[in-house]
Amino acid sequence: MRVSVKAPAKINLTLDVLSKRPDGYHDVEMVMTTVDLADRVDLTLLRSREILIDCSASFVPLDQRNHAFKAAKLLMERYSVDKGVHIYIDKHIPVAAGLAGGSSDAAATLRGLNKLWNLGLTLDELATIGAEIGSDVPFCVYGGTALAKGCGEKLTHLSSPTSCWVILAKPPIGVSTADVYGNLRVDQIKKHPNTERMLDAILSKNFSLMANNLCNVLEEVTLTRYPQVMQIKELMIQSGADGVLMSGSGPTVFGLVQKEAKVHRIYNALRGFVKDVYAVRILGGGETEILD
Template sequence: MRIKAPAKINLSLRVTSKREDGFHEIITLMQPLSLSDLITVTVNNGAGITITCDDPDIPTDGRNLAYKAALMFLEEAGLARKVHIDMGKRIPVAAGLGGGSSDGAATLQALNELTGAPLTEAQLHAIAAGLGSDVPFFLLRGSAVAGGRGELLRPVKLPGYSYILINPGFGVSAAWAYGNLTLTETSHNIRITDLEESAVALLERPSSVVDILENDLERAVAAQRPEVSELLLALKESGAAGALMSGSGPTVFGLFLSESGAAPALEALEERFKGYDYRIIAAKGL
């Protein structure tokens, strides 16, 4: 079975507090993108989990979230099966786009369908939450406001914005980004209902999205990697309605209200950064 595992961007990411378990409480608005990995899952009689991937830098053992997802699924379902997962990677790694989390969610969904749906949506969600903060979001296959660690989800519909993503060619650990964050008083006052109301209003007034574009992790990452600020400026100069770092970075995105506005900007940015080790990607919000 083949299934797409989409990337995501955070249109807003506010960190409200640090929890006793070491995680952070967040309030975020996420939208899945047309940019996706392609996951092919095969199930046969027998036992064992194997992974192949067209990116040699991706681990194919127990460190891979898709592997962990398959293992946890089989244990929860009480099944003994031979599972093979082939991964066609298109989403940059350690980039703030949720690629690994999306691969894990896609694996869970594929396995549940291939084995006759032995697990309920609630059971899949519980496994996903155990795999990582972003994994439950990808089970939705749509946009959502998220709270808690990211596992408390409120689905919303968003306009199909056009995006240009720029990945500067290096990775950022989410743990490092959160560890270098300075919590602000403003973030403490944010409520999930506020962001949910703002998200719902975007369908009637898509341009108001610029009012919510904020990422509390951006300053911490940009302080160590000035390329982030430079690329954000370049996106704004290209005509983006707004620009932001996604998740824990370092990928940044420019948001365009139409594809016709994004097309010339993509061409200009590709010319501007010719010779740089950057990935510049056009994508559509789903």
């Protein structure tokens, strides 16, 4: 028996850091939504109690460092599952890109194994388990659009934003999320997002309001430390994107584009600068579908 699950990428429309907690983590407030760039996670039932993992991308770890492996191990141990699984990740989301690829793979694994192993868990229960793997995993369990608080696990589900194009560009570098947060001085943040205005933009499906209120406080760290990210952002703005922002801790930059006529021009301009460029759509609705 095999189950296949779609694992879409996410972008941050806003990302605010409110404080640093005693445990070293940060309290955040961010608006996230899914886009139509996705991995596919194929889960095949094994009669033996083992977890095997393969991936189409050669540089993804295939052991306990992999979020999908962690998800399977957590479910297996918590619910005393006496079967196993072979996990194959068909990778399309860039790795270490600020797009929650690993978290989305973990969430897809949780949803798929819930069916494959007949666990009968709710999405809320899967999201609670996912929070033990990573702060973006609960959001990815549900998909769609949400306001996230706490460490990212306290979610308020939102309606989908107005449909538009999203152009993603990732330079050939990796960025450590821990390093970016470690170099952020919360008391020195120059500009915080207007989260309420972004929520209004989503509720009213106002594209201009959404594009004009993109804001990510982590840019203050990443753009300074990685000039390539700033160059991509400037090129995207010059090429005519309606709103441009770095997603997560980077290094991926995305541009929101309302008119399709602009998409090819911006895409081609970026392709002359970096290899990893994608033109996709905002999904925004829940993407918890089991493909087969």
